[in-house]
Amino acid sequence: MLAKLTSKNQLTLPKAATQAVGASEYFEVETRAGQIILTPVRLQRADAVRAKLAELDLTELDVADAVAWARSGALQVAEPAAVYAARPARKPAKNAAKKTASKPVSRK
Numbered sequence: 001m002l003a004k005l006t007s008k009n010q011l012t013l014p015k016a017a018t019q020a021v022g023a024s025e026y027f028e029v030e031t032r033a034g035q036i037i038l039t040p041v042r043l044q045r046a047d048a049v050r051a052k053l054a055e056l057d058l059t060e061l062d063v064a065d066a067v068a069w070a071r072s073g074a075l076q077v078a079e080p081a082a083v084y085a086a087r088p089a090r091k092p093a094k095n096a097a098k099k100t101a102s103k104p105v106s107r108k
Contacts, residue, residue, distance in 0.1 A: 013038075 001014040018024070024040035031037070053063070 001017055003011050003013055005011050021040050024042060026041045026043055027038040028041050029036065029038060
């Protein structure tokens with residue numbers, strides 16, 4: 001099977017190849033001995049959260065403490081005051097039409 005790499009480094013996989021391994025939205029990409037190896041990855045939201053927690057070096061106890069702190073009401077955020085007051089609509093200037101109509105037009 002052939003696949004073409006576009007000028008934007010995009011690759012369309014043949015349908016037969018994706019059906020053989022099962023449809024997947026994400027692929028792990030690795031290179032080995034001049035070959036590109038794609039392995040289907042099925043991400044689950046919980047796995048992504050766990051990976052991020054591990055990356056940040058947060059434990060279950062850290063998360064439990066944070067949730068308990070948030071539920072305790074320790075952080076009280078006041079509603080911000082309105083920054084912009086409503087402006088009244090502008091009224092057209094008096095005699096605006098007359099002023100523009102009465103200006104002489106110079107022709108050169």
